[in-house]
Amino acid sequence: MESMEIDSEKIHERKQSDYNNLDERFEIQKEMYRGQQYSQIYFARLHLMRTLLYSLAPTWKPHLPVCKVLGLEEGKECILVGTLFKHMKLKPCVLDEYSKERSVTPLVKPHNFMHPDDNLILEDESGRVQLGGSALSPAIYVTGVVVALHGKETSAGEFVVEDVLEAGLPPQIERPFNLQEDKYVLLLSGLCIGSSSSNPLQFQLLVDHITGHLGDEKVHGLAAQIVHVVIAGNSVEFPRKLVNGQNMASKDQSVLYEPIKELDIMLNQIAAGVSVDIMPGLNDPANFALPQQPLNRCLFPGSAPYNTFRSCTNPHSFDVDKIRFLGTSGQNIDDLDKYSEAESKLDFVERTLRWRHLAPTAPNTLGCYPFTDRDPFLIETCPHVYFVGNQDKYDNRLLKGSEGQLVRLICIPKFCETGIAVAVNLRNLECHTLSFSTQI
Numbered sequence: 001m002e003s004m005e006i007d008s009e010k011i012h013e014r015k016q017s018d019y020n021n022l023d024e025r026f027e028i029q030k031e032m033y034r035g036q037q038y039s040q041i042y043f044a045r046l047h048l049m050r051t052l053l054y055s056l057a058p059t060w061k062p063h064l065p066v067c068k069v070l071g072l073e074e075g076k077e078c079i080l081v082g083t084l085f086k087h088m089k090l091k092p093c094v095l096d097e098y099s100k101e102r103s104v105t106p107l108v109k110p111h112n113f114m115h116p117d118d119n120l121i122l123e124d125e126s127g128r129v130q131l132g133g134s135a136l137s138p139a140i141y142v143t144g145v146v147v148a149l150h151g152k153e154t155s156a157g158e159f160v161v162e163d164v165l166e167a168g169l170p171p172q173i174e175r176p177f178n179l180q181e182d183k184y185v186l187l188l189s190g191l192c193i194g195s196s197s198s199n200p201l202q203f204q205l206l207v208d209h210i211t212g213h214l215g216d217e218k219v220h221g222l223a224a225q226i227v228h229v230v231i232a233g234n235s236v237e238f239p240r241k242l243v244n245g246q247n248m249a250s251k252d253q254s255v256l257y258e259p260i261k262e263l264d265i266m267l268n269q270i271a272a273g274v275s276v277d278i279m280p281g282l283n284d285p286a287n288f289a290l291p292q293q294p295l296n297r298c299l300f301p302g303s304a305p306y307n308t309f310r311s312c313t314n315p316h317s318f319d320v321d322k323i324r325f326l327g328t329s330g331q332n333i334d335d336l337d338k339y340s341e342a343e344s345k346l347d348f349v350e351r352t353l354r355w356r357h358l359a360p361t362a363p364n365t366l367g368c369y370p371f372t373d374r375d376p377f378l379i380e381t382c383p384h385v386y387f388v389g390n391q392d393k394y395d396n397r398l399l400k401g402s403e404g405q406l407v408r409l410i411c412i413p414k415f416c417e418t419g420i421a422v423a424v425n426l427r428n429l430e431c432h433t434l435s436f437s438t439q440i
Contacts, residue, residue: 190414233281233329
């Protein structure tokens with residue numbers, strides 16, 4: 001790693017760390033698309049989650065039998081395990097764009113598609129049943145979540161829910177307690193290079209801070225403690241008028257490449273001093289459906305030769321000094337925000353951990369690859385740090401699990417709008433922001 005020099009007097013050696021990439025389950029390599037439907041990913045999800053919930057049911061409600069939907073008997077209390085489906089009045093339907101009745105009135109695109117009449121249905125391989133009762137709130141849950149429900153069927157054929165069991169936080173690998181010194185992982189997202197809101201000087205200030213070319217000796221000492229950098233999606237933005245599916249003139253092609261060229265120059269500077277992971281996001285030149293595959297290394301001729309530069313998947317999982325990180329570029333949480341309600345984005349982040357699923361709304365309202373025999377979004381091991389990129393504002397929370405799990409939840413704001421990056425201390429999971437402004 002590059003050392004940082006201060007007026008040729010004192011040299012700060014950058015601290016070292018062990019890094020382990022855990023993205024294998026998000027990589028689409030041996031998968032073959034043979035026209036399969038999305039039902040198989042739901043079956044895989046239900047099968048894996050049901051095995052888990054069945055193991056939890058005896059300690060939750062030991063006196064109750066576990067039934068299938070088809071085996072329900074009127075008035076008999078039991079436990080049902082299945083996948084929730086949320087019937088939503090306002091959920092957009094692609095057919096509405098072509099229906100004659102709707103063509104007169106413009107299609108409204110609200111921020112959130114919730115409605116008081118929304119209701120939940122539970123489904124397993126044997127059938128589906130309408131859910132009632134106040135124990136299960138349609139505002140909190142979304143299609144695709146697997147839960148266990150305690151209740152009984154009424155004469156009207158409705159299953160009245162009395163209690164709900166979620167999978168809860170998964171088991172967590174033990175955090176190393178022998179970390180004596182402060183080391184930081186720097187998280188940022190939404191650079192949006194090429195957009196009108198992007199400020200090149202702001203990003204350059206961040207790069208100069210990371211590489212030790214900014215500030216006094218104290219600042220250099222802090223910068224030397226940064227052992228890893230993660231860029232969580234939406235690094236570039238292209239002019240919409242150019243990306244319209246038409247053949248492009250050569251001058252337009254060069255305009256299109258400019259943002260990536262600028263990004264590569266910056267990444268080159270970072271990778272010369274510290275290891276850096278770049279994840280694809282919604283606006284980046286990568287596949288649309290989750291899991292998004294790594295950005296092609298040929299886009300980064302300046303950075304790719306460095307062994308410190310890694311192009312990663314979205315979602316992205318890795319260990320630094322045996323501290324486990326898991327994160328996304330934000331699409332999973334933004335989609336939950338459209339189809340359910342919470343007081344803050346961190347509540348959505350926490351729910352995905354308690355449901356043990358990174359993207360429950362995929363493939364219903366969030367694009368994902370049609371896996372046949374697995375669901376890579378299931379969270380089998382609880383991370384120590386769970387981050388979500390491209391959010392409106394910075395927020396964090398320390399979540400404690402029932403089995404002693406400790407997770408730092410982080411919403412990373414868009415850098416182009418806020419100038420904020422988030423530093424996570426590996427020693428104690430504390431985090432603070434680094435703010436860069438060009439305002440005088």
